[in-house]
Amino acid sequence: MNISAPPEQMKSAALAKRYGPDAVPAAGPWNEHIELLLSHRSIRGYRPDELPEGTLETLIAAAQSAATSSNMQSWSVIAVTDPATKAELAKASNNQRHVEECPLFLVWLADVSRNQRLGDEENVELEVMPYLETFLVAAIDAALAAQNAVVAAESLGLSTVYIGSLRNDPMRVKELLGLPAGSMGVFGLCVGYAAPGVTNEVKPRLSQPAVLYHEKYGNPDEPRLRAAYDEEMAEFSRRHEMTQSTWSERVINRMGAISAIAGRENLTQILREMGFPLR
Numbered sequence: 001m002n003i004s005a006p007p008e009q010m011k012s013a014a015l016a017k018r019y020g021p022d023a024v025p026a027a028g029p030w031n032e033h034i035e036l037l038l039s040h041r042s043i044r045g046y047r048p049d050e051l052p053e054g055t056l057e058t059l060i061a062a063a064q065s066a067a068t069s070s071n072m073q074s075w076s077v078i079a080v081t082d083p084a085t086k087a088e089l090a091k092a093s094n095n096q097r098h099v100e101e102c103p104l105f106l107v108w109l110a111d112v113s114r115n116q117r118l119g120d121e122e123n124v125e126l127e128v129m130p131y132l133e134t135f136l137v138a139a140i141d142a143a144l145a146a147q148n149a150v151v152a153a154e155s156l157g158l159s160t161v162y163i164g165s166l167r168n169d170p171m172r173v174k175e176l177l178g179l180p181a182g183s184m185g186v187f188g189l190c191v192g193y194a195a196p197g198v199t200n201e202v203k204p205r206l207s208q209p210a211v212l213y214h215e216k217y218g219n220p221d222e223p224r225l226r227a228a229y230d231e232e233m234a235e236f237s238r239r240h241e242m243t244q245s246t247w248s249e250r251v252i253n254r255m256g257a258i259s260a261i262a263g264r265e266n267l268t269q270i271l272r273e274m275g276f277p278l279r
């Protein structure tokens with residue numbers, strides 16, 4: 001993006017990248033924050049360079065500035081830089097090379113153990129603790145915090161990629177990081193400087209009418225919108241020599257067979273063992 005280009009031109013260029021040239025939504029307000037959000041892309045190759053001093057603390061301040069349910073702040077994060085721990089976490093996350101490669105790996109925890117310790121110290125039974133709602137609140141809080149950190153990182157010229165495969169083996173993550181009962185690594189996040197040559201094209205999304213409904217759910221035009229997006233993603237895949245060609249195929253591959261979730265089908269039982277009864 002040419003930063004000296006006029007705002008209108010930057011806006012339509014950013015929207016065309018996000019949706020493809022045929023699905024650009026109506027023009028609206030614009031500024032550099034929105035420009036940054038629209039330029040997001042996950043990066044899966046990192047230079048070994050360490051982050052400037054204080055970067056971690058800045059990212060966490062951004063994370064802690066996210067909204068949090070009832071201000072309970074039911075999340076924690078573990079910053080991992082030790083190569084041996086990163087190597088083990090990479091193994092536990094379907095051997096994703098970038099987990100080892102990135103200089104900073106953040107493990108985001110849904111964490112109600114702090115609240116439990118508070119209840120224990122005050123001799124109060126926290127009746128809400130065992131319910132699914134409590135885990136959901138903690139997982140949502142962790143996701144909102146992490147996404148603020150992602151935006152902050154990208155604003156500093158850093159790159160990131162979330163690692164959901166961290167949930168393939170939550171018990172191994174617990175063991176590696178010494179997690180207490182009532183905390184679980186819900187996803188990881190690689191942070192660092194993109195390696196040269198790593199693909200950095202914005203990945204198009206479904207067009208807005210496929211996800212934005214007005215007043216009531218649904219759009220009768222969905223099959224056509226999906227077909228158009230399939231075409232857009234097939235083009236994207238060809239440009240990046242990726243194996244799965246369309247979005248529909250990708251969703252079917254990801255959701256059509258239990259094997260695609262690599263152990264995560266057992267999460268309910270594992271969560272119970274980790275101190276989330278999920279009543």
Ligand SMILES: Cc1cc2nc3c(=O)[nH]c(=O)nc-3n(C[C@H](O)[C@H](O)[C@H](O)COP(=O)(O)O)c2cc1C
Pocket residue numbers: 040041042043044096161162163164165166187202203
């Ligand atoms: C919760 C979550 C978990 C993810 N897990 C992984 C992962 O384990 N490995 C990976 O390479 N990308 C992972 N991603 C990144 C997505 O694949 C990526 O966001 C998506 O393909 C859209 O691409 P973009 O982020 O470049 O726009 C994850 C994203 C999210 C939000």
